[in-house]
Amino acid sequence: MEHWFTDIAQALVNWLMGLGLSAGWADFVLLIVQWLCIVMIVTINVIILIWLERKVSGFIQLRLGPNRLGPYGAFQTIADAIKLLTKEDIIPSRTDKWIFMTAPLFFIVVSVMLYAVIPMGDGMQVVDFNVGLLYFISIGSLSTICLLMAGWGSNNKWSMLGAMRAVAQMISYEIPLAISLLGVVMIAGSLRLSDIVVAQGNIWFVLLQPIAFITYFIAATAELNRGPFDMPEAEQELTAGAYTEYTGMRWALFFLAEYTNLVAVSALCATMFFGGWQGPGLPSWLWIIIKTYLIMLVFMWMKWTFPRIRMDHLMSFSWKILLPVSLANLVLTGFGLEFFKWMGWW
Amino acid sequence: MYGKGLLKGLWITFKHSFEKKDLVVRYPEQMPHLQERFRGSLAFDFEKCIACGICIRNCPNNVLSMETAKDEDSKKKKLMQYTIDLQYCMFCNLCVEDCPTNSLYFTHDFELSQFHRDDIKRVYHRPPELDQQEAAQKTSDQDTQTAADDKKEKQLRAMINAINKNPQKVLARVLDGEEQVEVLAAVLMADEKKLARMAEMMITDKEKAKKVALAFVKKELKEREKGGDQ
């Protein structure tokens, strides 16, 4: 079971080479297949996640959540997807058409790109970059631009406000997010995600870097526009923020991208702090799925419990608390490392 | 201090998410539990109605209406058709409360939506059996005691109706002076029993009716004076 997916990939490459393709071309075809797989994983995940989120929110709110279509309402999301697909695509007349129309596409592309570096199991990584983490963070911040495009293109004050909030929030939370991850990088000594996973063979980094974990978790919530930090959407204030004018499939793409991001960030969290795909007994790819889903459940739990924070508090929280704390953590980690090395424990 | 409240909130929602979800009513498979007095939809019992019109007068929204015809033999009002235009009803209970025969009542049926506006209206036509019944009764035991009683009661009802409908004119038979008539009307309107007694006397014994009416008026005026003093 452990090597199912790697075996299949190897078999594919062998078969292609048997057909007379050179090794480079075979790898290229494999890459395309892998991308298709990722898109599939993303879609299936999102379908499950939306159902899960509804169930979780239902359970927390003393309701049952979806329970009509299929066992435990499992097919509800599919029905909704069909509904959204068949809906009329409304483009308001005074929008900036191209920007308005392409924003959701960019958003989904950017979020799918994140999956390139996530180790989804032992040796199951599309590209094993030596600066994988850097790639993840920089691609992750691109989604800011997509939200700004959506807000600007909609030519609506609510959307614009939502977009401005998104930009302000995401840029300010990017910094503590990156800095909190740096502590882990220092201990692991590499930006390559597979190395970081291997470095956690003995002990999970969440135990070595608890402060970094908390700051990462908070900053990630803000990055994802979720939970108490869902300022760009803020349906009680901005109706739907940047997404106000979107309908049908375009709106669904935003939704898809948000959940895709959620999975990616949770998977990164599992990779950086919870030992990635490592775990006893079960195959590695199952471990990362379990860890990712548990982390996502916590994200959902928080979202359905907390009220929304205010914009100015949000900014000052980032700059005045989160950033100093993560910086201090970084300094502390550096001293700690040197101390350990000096004592000869490392 | 910081974060304690947040964790407490998380704990509360955590606990609740494992609770049994017995608050949910899975309508339509599972019907909600309705209390006995629940006012769902109006229903009407044709046989019982005496066509007194109290319900129609009480309704604030003109939901109710009826059509009557004069019976040729007994000269009494005969209910032909009763209409409840439910779309204007606000389920306020004012009509049901004062119906003397309980022929108008609320049921527990709350599924009132219809595809067409006209379907909301409920029209009750006079059931043909009712006429047959009455006719049969009339011919078979015309001169038995029950028929006499029946007639008496019918007369009584007719009188009550008349008073209800036009108190000024009818009550002028027993009293003179507009003011007195008005006072008497108010007294009778407020009390069903007094109204019935008065009506009976007006049919059987006019002299006695006049006396009693005068007594009613005096008593009422006295009471009003007292009320005014306070």
Next chain:
Amino acid sequence: MLQTDQYIINIGPQHPSTHGGLHVEALMDGENVVDAIVHLGYVHRSIEKIAESRTYPQFVPYASRLDYLASHLPTLGYCQAVEKMMGIEVPERAEYLRVIMAEFSRISSHLIFIGSMAIDLGATTGLIYCLRDRERIMDMFEMTSGQRMIASYMRIGGIAEDVPETFYAAARSFLDDLPQMIDEYNGLITGNEILQCRIKGVGTLSAEDAIAYGVTGPNLRACGIDYDIRKAEPYGIYDRFEFDVPLGTKGDSWNRYIVRLEEIKESARIIEQALDALPQGDIRTKVPRVLKPESGWEIYHRIESSKGELGYYIVADGGNKPYRLHVRAPSFINLMVLPIISRGGKLQDIIANIATLDPVLGESDR
């Protein structure tokens, strides 16, 4: 050179958190509110005009439709106004039951307030927990009057029907569980630091402004002014009960929230006393079927509704219908301070302020 400009943003009339058809025209500078103008009238149903074409008893069900979240209170006010005008005495038992129903209405309205405030601030789950508990009150209303929200249970001269036997047990068990419910709100909503940041020191209303604008009810008491009509000018039998009037100190959103939370407990105290002292007897005096106040009679009667001073001004012209009926709607007057408490705040504060002023648009637009 960066050039900034002020812009107008229209909150409502179709907006998720305007409690109905409220329209706030906000002049914004980025996220900061420069000014806010309240536009009303989207839920106007001309109830005052309807009253002129309905007889006195017929208007009772319309009164419930003013404040549909606490429907016993507006009907109580109306019935008492007419009774005062006609000099009608209400039987003792009916008075007690009226108080019980009115206080339950107040609790249910305040529960909705807490829940809707929570959801307006983004805590969706808070609403559900409040609704769950309110449901029990609604069941009691259904038990007694047959309707859940728009009960029309009060009648001129008493109440419509006596309560069924099951009511007492339901009421007692609700009162027993109330402290536990409040604990839960405290844990989920009151104690939450994010929520405290959102409403503490936000939307501060000074006592002078509150008086100048005629603000009443919990909003006024949050400013520290001890004014409750149940105490200041007891109507019905309110002088027989012992209860405190919770007061705030600063007049900010937080105080408005806390005052209402405390008022729930006080209402529960009143209900408990009323249930203990509930006498047997009639529930309705005989009232003439046609009420005809004399021409020129007029009355102003006010009660402490869950939103503030709810007053009815009725002018009679000798007919069986009022010549004019005016409702002093507390929601309407309380909403007028929204601009002064929102100025200088953030966009999100407007939402918090609307929520904590607790308007019911059905009442304010009539």
